[in-house]
Every structure is written in structure tokens, then in C-alpha cells.
Amino acid sequence: MIRYDNRVAIVTGAGTGLGREYALLLGSRGAKVVVNDTGGAMSGRDGGSSSAATAVVEEIRAAGGEAIASSDSVAEPASAQRIIGVALNAWGRVDILINNAGILRTGPLQEMTLADIEAMIAVHFMGTLYCTRAALPHMIAQAYGRIVLTCSGVGLRGLADHSIYGATKSGMLGLMDSIKLDCKDNGVIINTVAPSAETRMSKDTIRPELARHMSPRVVAPMVAWLASENCKQSGALLSAGGGYFYKVAFYKGRGVQFDPAQPLTVEMIDENWPGICDMSQVEPFMGTLAGLEPNLRKLGHL
Numbered sequence: 369m370i371r372y373d374n375r376v377a378i379v380t381g382a383g384t385g386l387g388r389e390y391a392l393l394l395g396s397r398g399a400k401v402v403v404n405d406t407g408g409a410m411s412g413r414d415g416g417s418s419s420a421a422t423a424v425v426e427e428i429r430a431a432g433g434e435a436i437a438s439s440d441s442v443a444e445p446a447s448a449q450r451i452i453g454v455a456l457n458a459w460g461r462v463d464i465l466i467n468n469a470g471i472l473r474t475g476p477l478q479e480m481t482l483a484d485i486e487a488m489i490a491v492h493f494m495g496t497l498y499c500t501r502a503a504l505p506h507m508i509a510q511a512y513g514r515i516v517l518t519c520s521g522v523g524l525r526g527l528a529d530h531s532i533y534g535a536t537k538s539g540m541l542g543l544m545d546s547i548k549l550d551c552k553d554n555g556v557i558i559n560t561v562a563p564s565a566e567t568r569m570s571k572d573t574i575r576p577e578l579a580r581h582m583s584p585r586v587v588a589p590m591v592a593w594l595a596s597e598n599c600k601q602s603g604a605l606l607s608a609g610g611g612y613f614y615k616v617a618f619y620k621g622r623g624v625q626f627d628p629a630q631p632l633t634v635e636m637i638d639e640n641w642p643g644i645c646d647m648s649q650v651e652p653f654m655g656t657l658a659g660l661e662p663n664l665r666k667l668g669h670l
């Protein structure tokens with residue numbers, strides 16, 4: 369059985385929805401859990417109270433687990449640091465960080481207020497960045513860490529009125545890919561989940577006949593596995609929703625190679641557009657320079 373005894377976990381946005389399920393599952397399997405949540409409305413505009421986090425802490429304790437509530441916001445550097453501090457003060461370490469907190473404010477980009485745009489970036493992107501940055505030195509010092517970031521199908525494929533939400537969520541991939549490399553030798557593993565579940569945040573975007581099969585409970589095992597010692601893979605993007613789990617990766621088309629020693633014109637792009645965009649023969653995307661070298665060799669340039 370996969371357990372988390374002696375592991376200290378922080379789950380942000382764990383007062384409700386997906387984060388609550390992550391915290392309950394980790395807590396039920398021996399992790400000491402910091403249940404972080406500012407409480408309040410889905411927009412992040414109104415309310416705010418420690419009761420959401422406290423209720424989940426009580427549930428974990430009632431089931432025999434250990435947990436502490438934190439109502440600090442992820443969205444400011446000092447308060448993100450305090451969230452990590454709760455784990456360090458209580459239990460002296462932080463092994464698992466699940467960056468899950470989120471808010472939702474939508475609209476066409478040109479109609480959204482700058483305040484709404486900045487709030488979305490602050491919670492989703494900067495919040496993840498602040499918490500991860502605060503946790504990393506402790507994970508590196510103990511040569512062990514499991515970090516999970518939260519993406520979204522919207523960040524991968526888009527959704528009308530969700531440009532800022534999508535941008536902050538796809539930003540997780542850039543964050544993950546380079547942190548993975550920075551941490552390749554120090555025991556810190558970082559992955560990203562793109563969850564789909566029926567919560568207050570998704571209620572307008574998931575069809576009701578699907579939604580009833582999409583409890584956050586059937587997402588949580590994937591996140592818990594990514595947070596476990598058994599997870600040795602770093603830098604993966606996993607989709608999880610309705611009990612269906614799979615890896616998502618980028619592929620590239622074969623493209624068109626011109627001779628860079630010859631003059632290249634805009635018209636050549638125009639004429640070759642179908643070939644440049646052809647995805648009938650794809651290969652894993654390994655970086656923008658990956659296919660160039662063999663092509664230049666074939667042209668006799670290397």
C-alpha cells in the first residue's frame with residue numbers, strides 16, 4: 369500500500385473541491401497535511417475565512433490523521449512563505465507541495481479589468497511560483513520533494529472568455545520543464561496535473577451527464593501518486609478526470625527545411641504553408657533545435 373508516513377504535505381486551496389480531496393486522501397494515508405485555503409467566493413473577490421480549511425482539518429483528524437489549517441493566500445510572496453512556514457514550524461520539513469489554489473474571473477480579454485487579470489495571474493501563476501520557490505530550498509536540502517502543479521484543458525486547448533485563465537495554466541508547463549532540469553540531481557520531482565472534476569469552478573463548463581461521473585474523488589489518486597515516493601518521473605503532464613488518466617505530450621510535424629544559405633522569401637512560406645503545417649507524420653517534440661541538426665547535415669552544412 370502506498371503511504372505517506374513521516375511525509376509532510378501542503379495542499380493549497382484545500383478547503384473545497386479538488387484540493388479538499390487531495391488533502392483528505394494524503395491525510396488518510398499517514399501524511400501530515402497543511403490544509404491551506406483563504407476561503408471565500410470562487411472569484412476570490414468576496415469573503416475569505418479560515419473555516420473552509422479548518423473544516424477539512426477536522427475531517428482529517430476525525431479519521432485519525434494529522435493536519436493543520438492555514439488561511440494565508442498563495443498570491444503574495446510573504447504569505448506564501450508563511451504557508452511553507454506552517455509545515456516547517458509544526459513538523460520541521462516539507463516533502464509534498466500540491467499547488468492547487470485557484471480563482472475564476474472570465475470574459476473576453478479586451479473587456480476584463482486589469483484588476484481581474486492581475487488577480488488571476490497572482491493566484492494561479494504567481495501563487496504557484498511563490499509557494500514552489502519557498503518550498504524548494506527545504507526540499508533540496510533534504511534531497512527529497514514532490515511538487516504538483518495544476519494545469520487545465522483550457523490552458524492546452526483554450527476556451528472562449530478564458531484567455532487569462534488558460535494563459536496562467538499553460539504557464540505551469542514552462543515552470544515545470546525548467547524546474548525539472550534544475551532539480552534533476554537533487555531528489556525533487558515535479559509534475560503537472562490537468563484535472564477535470566465537478567466543482568463550483570467547472571459547473572458551467574462540464575455537461576451534466578458527464579459531471580455526475582466526475583467527482584474530485586476520482587482525480588485525487590493521480591495527484592496522490594505523483595506525490596508519492598513511487599513517482600520517479602519528473603516533468604510529465606497528466607490528465608485526470610472521471611476515472612480516465614493519461615499522459616499528454618507535445619508532438620511536431622515533419623515541417624519543411626529550406627537551405628538557409630539561399631535567400632528565403634515570404635512567398636516561400638506562403639507556397640509551403642500546407643507542408644509546414646502538415647501533421648500527418650508526427651514525432652515527439654524534443655526542442656526547437658532537435659530536427660535542425662540532421663537536416664543541416666543532409667544539406668552538407670554540418
Ligand SMILES: NC(=O)c1ccc[n+]([C@@H]2O[C@H](COP(=O)([O-])OP(=O)(O)OC[C@H]3O[C@@H](n4cnc5c(N)ncnc54)[C@H](O)[C@@H]3O)[C@@H](O)[C@H]2O)c1
Binds near residue numbers: 440
Ligand atoms: N474543476 C475542474 O474541472 C478543473 C479543471 C482544470 C483545472 N482546475 C484547477 O484545479 C484547481 C482546483 O479547482 P476546483 O475546481 O477545486 O475549484 P474550487 O473553487 O472548488 O477550489 C479552489 C480553492 O482555492 C482556494 N483559493 C482561492 N484563492 C486562494 C488563494 N489566494 N490562496 C489559497 N487558496 C485560495 C479557494 O478558496 C477554493 O477553496 C484550480 O487551480 C483550478 O483552476 C479545475
